[in-house]
Amino acid sequence: MPITESDIEKIAALAQLELTDEERRALTPQIASIVNYVEQLNELDTSAAEPALGGLTGEGARTDAAREDAPLPSLGQTLALDQAPDPAAGHFRVPKVL
Amino acid sequence: MKEGWEAVIGLEIHAQLNTESKIFCGCSTRFGDEPNANTCPVCLGLPGALPVLNRRAVELGARAALALGLRINEESIFARKNYFYPDLPKGYQISQYDRPFSEHGELEIVTATRDAAGHAREWRPMIIRITRMHLEEDAGKNVHEGLPETDRYSYVDLNRAGTPLAEIVTEPDFRTSWEAYDYVNHVRRALQWVGASEADMEKGNLRCEANVSVRRAGEEKFGTKVELKNLNSVRFMQKAIEYEIERHIELIESGGRVTQETRLWDDRANETRVMRSKEEAHDYRYFPEPDLPPLVVTAAFIEEVTAQMPELPEARRRRFMEEYGLSFDDASQFTAERGLADYYERAARAATNARAAANWIRSELLRELEASGRGAEESPVKAEELGALVRLIDEGKISGKQGKEVLVEMFASGKSAAVIVEEQGLAQVSDAGEIEGIVDEVIAASPKQLEQYRAGKETLFGFFVGQVMKASKGKANPKLVNEVLQERLRKS
Numbered sequence: 001m002p003i004t005e006s007d008i009e010k011i012a013a014l015a016q017l018e019l020t021d022e023e024r025r026a027l028t029p030q031i032a033s034i035v036n037y038v039e040q041l042n043e044l045d046t047s048a049a050e051p052a053l054g055g056l057t058g059e060g061a062r063t064d065a066a067r068e069d070a071p072l073p074s075l076g077q078t079l080a081l082d083q084a085p086d087p088a089a090g091h092f093r094v095p096k097v098l
Numbered sequence: 099m100k101e102g103w104e105a106v107i108g109l110e111i112h113a114q115l116n117t118e119s120k121i122f123c124g125c126s127t128r129f130g131d132e133p134n135a136n137t138c139p140v141c142l143g144l145p146g147a148l149p150v151l152n153r154r155a156v157e158l159g160a161r162a163a164l165a166l167g168l169r170i171n172e173e174s175i176f177a178r179k180n181y182f183y184p185d186l187p188k189g190y191q192i193s194q195y196d197r198p199f200s201e202h203g204e205l206e207i208v209t210a211t212r213d214a215a216g217h218a219r220e221w222r223p224m225i226i227r228i229t230r231m232h233l234e235e236d237a238g239k240n241v242h243e244g245l246p247e248t249d250r251y252s253y254v255d256l257n258r259a260g261t262p263l264a265e266i267v268t269e270p271d272f273r274t275s276w277e278a279y280d281y282v283n284h285v286r287r288a289l290q291w292v293g294a295s296e297a298d299m300e301k302g303n304l305r306c307e308a309n310v311s312v313r314r315a316g317e318e319k320f321g322t323k324v325e326l327k328n329l330n331s332v333r334f335m336q337k338a339i340e341y342e343i344e345r346h347i348e349l350i351e352s353g354g355r356v357t358q359e360t361r362l363w364d365d366r367a368n369e370t371r372v373m374r375s376k377e378e379a380h381d382y383r384y385f386p387e388p389d390l391p392p393l394v395v396t397a398a399f400i401e402e403v404t405a406q407m408p409e410l411p412e413a414r415r416r417r418f419m420e421e422y423g424l425s426f427d428d429a430s431q432f433t434a435e436r437g438l439a440d441y442y443e444r445a446a447r448a449a450t451n452a453r454a455a456a457n458w459i460r461s462e463l464l465r466e467l468e469a470s471g472r473g474a475e476e477s478p479v480k481a482e483e484l485g486a487l488v489r490l491i492d493e494g495k496i497s498g499k500q501g502k503e504v505l506v507e508m509f510a511s512g513k514s515a516a517v518i519v520e521e522q523g524l525a526q527v528s529d530a531g532e533i534e535g536i537v538d539e540v541i542a543a544s545p546k547q548l549e550q551y552r553a554g555k556e557t558l559f560g561f562f563v564g565q566v567m568k569a570s571k572g573k574a575n576p577k578l579v580n581e582v583l584q585e586r587l588r589k590s
Contacts, residue, residue: 088251092256
């Protein structure tokens with residue numbers, strides 16, 4: 001699947017990223033080469049293989065990994081906001097979105 | 099709806115599952131704590147944090163699915179739904195996509211045609227196909243008002259992020275806004291009934307979205323649909339759908355076209371309006387969540403959940419009709435809420451007269467409860483006490499009319515019927531000898547009326563009844579009084 005500049009534009013838009021023309025031109029062949037590399041997998045016949053969802057091994061996928069419904073201590077407001085770039089009034093503050 | 103048109107409506111309900119902690123981390127789901135207090139690396143989306151599934155959320159999800167007649171898939175897959183918004187710190191929501199928790203339900207609801215004022219006219223059963231119900235996490239809350247400089251900033255509270263939700267999606271099976279209304283109420287009650295969710299729209303733990311389109315009658319193709327949001331109550335949803343149907347029909351009839359868009363209900367203006375948002379095609383690029391194994395639900399697990407579930411409303415309604423001889427309307431009304439159903443059943447047993455208990459609850463108790471804004475569980479008159487009152491009447495100890503007064507007093511004082519009857523000396527006189535004595539006295543004291551009566555003025559019978567009741571201070575058993583009077587007055 002050839003990756004074009006318009007694909008890069010769409011991905012950037014979905015990720016809310018602003019790219020310059022220069023960046024877009026530079027990124028297109030780079031991402032294309034990554035996708036091409038992964039596409040080698042399509043050459044293999046995987047029709048008999050189970051998808052390895054949620055674990056690298058069959059055992060991993062079958063492990064019962066659930067927890068009981070018991071509340072644990074949380075970080076609390078101060079610590080939760082400690083590393084935030086622009087906290088205010090107990091909230092994460094961001095540019096207006098509505 | 100205007101003649102010659104048909105509406106096509108599908109609904110999505112998000113119900114918060116009633117857990118103590120979040121779906122993928124141990125943070126509390128408590129509402130009303132200070133912003134961002136109930137957060138941790140998992141629900142803040144910090145790098146390296148890993149989700150672990152809350153077993154209780156799965157149990158409650160299973161309850162919800164079973165209550166709605168859905169089939170639970172033995173294996174379902176969590177998936178990442180990718181989008182960027184400040185209330186979603188990871189940049190994706192953990193949801194389910196092509197292999198959801200449960201699918202293919204057929205739910206029987208009852209729905210009514212309504213008059214212009216919204217009063218139910220005639221109830222009928224209806225089957226709604228439920229496409230799927232999947233489990234997912236809620237996003238956080240964006241705050242746009244009430245804080246400084248909201249003209250420039252939005253604020254984010256992530257306490258809600260990671261709260262467990264069940265999303266229930268129907269096929270486009272509704273043709274009127276009232277069908278949608280009755281369906282949402284049915285789902286709300288079913289979820290409350292099995293304890294899966296508080297399902298309170300005002301608290302935001304039940305949210306609903308509607309897809310609405312119209313087409314000319316007989317047309318197979320669907321019209322362009324509009325998605326409705328911000329429906330903060332079932333009634334608002336109904337109004338919004340109704341508004342939208344009218345809007346579409348008017349638009350098309352005047353040569354216009356419906357635009358596919360998301361609209362919000364404005365309950366102050368009583369209208370829908372376009373949601374302001376950047377118009378971008380949503381492309382969620384779902385893929386399986388690599389940090390969670392497939393969710394395996396065994397037959398043994400489903401059995402366990404089923405065993406813990408209370409009898410479902412429809413089953414109970416049918417049983418009330420068969421076991422207690424209730425009408426469809428009474429049985430439906432009493433099984434609308436689990437608390438009321440329990441109340442009725444206890445009262446019926448104590449009364450040993452199930453139909454009479456039903457009459458007293460329907461015509462007297464519910465009115466008192468409604469007037470005091472209480473549910474059946476909080477009734478100051480316990481079910482057993484109401485049953486005892488019904489027995490007193492059945493046994494002829496007090497009259498039905500006195501019973502009504504006693505109930506009002508029971509409601510106000512919390513005293514039992516027997517105590518009130520005793521205190522107020524209400525016990526009805528059902529002793530034939532005593533009543534005969536009173537009747538004879540009354541007749542002896544009214545020779546003129548007796549003569550007129552025997553001469554054919556039969557309307558005077560009421561006069562004698564009144565005199566006897568007066569003489570007995572209202573305590574004489576009216577049925578007996580009638581019998582004795584008939585007999586004595588006839589004698590010459």
